């Protein structure tokens with residue numbers, strides 16, 4: 001039985017005051033929802049302030065990225081130990097904005113993921129195809145996802161992969177208002193689970209959470225969460241709006 005995970009990625013948004021207010025609202029909205037996990041990924045500057053609001057609560061704190069080295073001359077980076085020190089238990093890795101805007105390679109993402117998992121963090125590994133690939137057809141989408149999974153998970157042991165969450169985020173659906181249909185998302189998630197079974201084993205694949213990201217909002221969350229292989233959502237824009245995010249974490253799946 002997989003526990004659904006709803007994650008809010010605040011990206012490069014929120015002053016300390018805004019982060020505190022949003023975190024407090026999320027804590028209130030998540031109260032009593034014991035059958036699901038809620039996670040917040042503030043910018044690095046707001047991790048500490050957000051951690052204070054989440055203290056003693058079940059909402060999980062995450063970094064939006066993490067370095068593969070422990071410490072040293074890596075300007076602009078934050079290590080797994082630093083994330084843990086501030087109270088984070090998870091890190092988003094390989095977000096399409098990191099790949100596209102900042103040029104992060106598959107090798108870098110693989111190193112980040114291995115370091116995060118090795119340090120005991122939950123690693124939220126983002127993958128997904130461009131519109132160009134989607135328009136070529138399902139076979140090309142699957143070939144792309146297979147390549148990203150193989151490169152991203154290279155050298156990740158089965159024990160470490162138990163702390164893995166896969167975020168399927170079709171690039172054409174991120175921040176565009178276009179959501180993959182529930183059928184498209186389900187098809188991709190089922191394929192990713194099959195890949196996990198082939199790369200590791202069936203029980204790991206059955207237990208692994210695969211969350212969907214791409215313009216998730218209050219009006220599509222229930223139908224997405226009704227799909228058998230969709231185990232949650234990674235939410236960008238709507239995570240910055242306390243009412244919308246509250247409704248998303250209070251999703252009601254039809255099954």
Ligand code: PEP
Nearest residue numbers: 174175213214215236237
């Ligand atoms: C994201 O950035 O991971 C994301 C899914 O953003 P949005 O919800 O705004 O599409």
